Amino acid sequence: MADSITPNPTLTGAEILLATLAGEGVTTVFGYPGGAILPVYDVLRKFPNLHHVLVRHEQSAAHMADGYARATGRVGVCMATSGPGATNLVTGLATAMIDSIPIVAITGQVSSKVLGTDAFQEIDITGITLPITKHNFLVTRAEEIAPVLREAFQIARSGRPGPVLVDITKDAQQAAAAFDFEAAKPRPYRPHPMLRAESSSMQEAVTLIRQAKRPIILAGHGVVESGAERQVLALAEAHRIPIASTLLGLDAVPAEHPLCLGMMGMHGESWVNNAIQQADLLLAFGMRFDDRVTGNLTKYSPNSKKIHVEIDPSEINKNVRVDVALIGDLKEVLSLLMPLLETHPRPLESHGSEWLKQINAGKGNASVRDIINLPDNGHLYAAHVINDIWHEAAAAGRLEQTIIVTDVGQHQMWEAQYFKHHAPRSLITSGGLGTMGFALPAAIGAKVACPEKDVWVIAGDGGFQMTAAELSTIVQEGLAINIAVINNGFLGMVRQWQETIYEKNYASSPILSPNFVLLAAAHGIAGATVKQRADVIPNARLARTSGKPFLIEFQVEKEDGVYPMITPGSALHEMLRRPQHDPLIELPEEP
């Protein structure tokens, strides 16, 4: 039978499930077996085009599906058994939900006859995942499997994407039913009824853009999700509007472009946040004014008009009140808006060069405090490590072919500041939930999706240990993933908060780690320890070109901080700067 589908054969529910996945174009499923999903595993071999990646923990299965989806824009698929298998997915689903990532999670469920009886490994997973999925289904009959799964894929990838969970009882997997992939096709997707970008709002937007003297584009994850990268850049170039990015919008625009300023928000560079505070027009594209981006809302960009282009109407006026809301797919809205702007060309000089000059002056002022400009003083800084990994990839001409997958913490912010992303979907990171342990499994998903790309994990010593068991999965799957563990001996970001807000009360933030290189070796993975800057690039090159998985433990400065930092309650311009005489980065005394 395999993937050649004869018309309306009678199959078991389990076979229908896999045949439907194959029909939806799925080639990889990340999963872990167990009693309630065993009928599916029993027929897995009949579908040789469906590759199953055996994970080491179901949370990782969800992160892998997530990484797969972020790397490609396609729906990622994960699978788990009932009870503990299903509950282990929860963190991964929540991570995907808050970052709008399309995944379909399939869970086995106890037989429909015993539903609700606390049967062995029964858990109400549709109840548990209600707030952390875009939608979920409980399927109790074999006939429902194909239509429900197809609807799940449609929901996951349509509108504002998100995870969908399908819980399938064991008897539904075992029962027989006719399978007709075409007949199981869902009704056309219904766009959110409150989408609207009527011409009056368009005209208002045009007027605001034409009048603005200090406009700035805020590029969010929606730019990538919508595939509007080129439109955004074209708009910026045509009207000379600088672009600031959210963490998930960093790879939406090429960092090296003169109009691209970098990341905004809590650890955004000073010139970016100052520009937002001084702007007279914000063009918010596919972003949701998260608190990490706005700082204190009452003091957020006080003198600007705000245009919000967003696909989810419930995001409008949620955190920041906007003047014009264009509710719809960003790419579609921009394709309507840009011709309107072009018919009223503005004199080239009016937007100004003054404004860009002002912003660039801010860059100059910041550079003296920038750790990246610190000469090699014998210490190893995480910022330098990440910047050198970027240099190495750039020098090899591999930037467009490199995906960085970060964990959560200081290293994540340094990555955002010092790895200059060049191509869409080249940065994979957990933004909204900030899930430690995300990097390694998400990188597996990305590498499976894009085997031809160089995939780097950048993780802290803390987060890496949360899902380090997936090293085994890498080996079992033969994936050449490069792993950089940034070891500072601390839960670094927690330590930094304790330093700035809790008077250096380092309670439970120092963390003991195994010898990461030996840990890798125990898995049959080669590795190296790097303690000085000169060794970063050669080892990064070694890792990238080895054709095998490779782990580098970077032993970096222990009490380094991410700057600038906007402490909770402060406005964007009220940032903590790196001390100009940071004792940590003082040059060694002249002998």
Add this chain to the structure above:
Amino acid sequence: MLHTFIALVQDRPGVLTRVASLFRRLNINIVSLTVGESERAETSRMTIVCDAHENAADRIRASLYKLETTISVDEVNRTDAVVRELCLIKVAAGPSHPHGLHSRSQIFELSQVFRARVVDLAPESIMLEMTGSASKIEGLLQVLRESGYTILEVSRTGRMAMRRGHHTSRVLEALGTRQSLDLQEFPTQDPDALPSDEILPGAFEE
């Protein structure tokens, strides 16, 4: 302030949980929620009354629409909708009560004034049924109490609302429009547009 939403939703297991869970997540208290069959097959109509900031309505509607099980959502106010509530009241009345046997006839009289109906008569109690606005129901309860009667039990449905006039056709029109992906086709005269004087919901202010 109180907001009243009328929602058409799929009649499937778990739909009520989805709606209720949404309000819990938004940290909004549901004052009342009624649900029952509608004129359409496999479709329920809900009336949800909730207490939220005056500018929260659009977000609540938008969020309700994000539920895959929602078909349409309408927000109504007192003037453009008929709002009704059903109430059952059990009052102590019988020979052993203060007004003695006289109490029954007095309750009959009171209920006539309020257009309530007597639906059950037991040796020691009377059950009244009343439909009307919430304030009318509260009026009857107050009069009963002030007349010295003991109210044994009250059961209220919470508000049900229906828009006056030809609203249904408007909903269907909207359903037709939304099938179109072409943004330009969206109506320019938009009854649901955000009011220009809208300010931030208080809950998000520092």
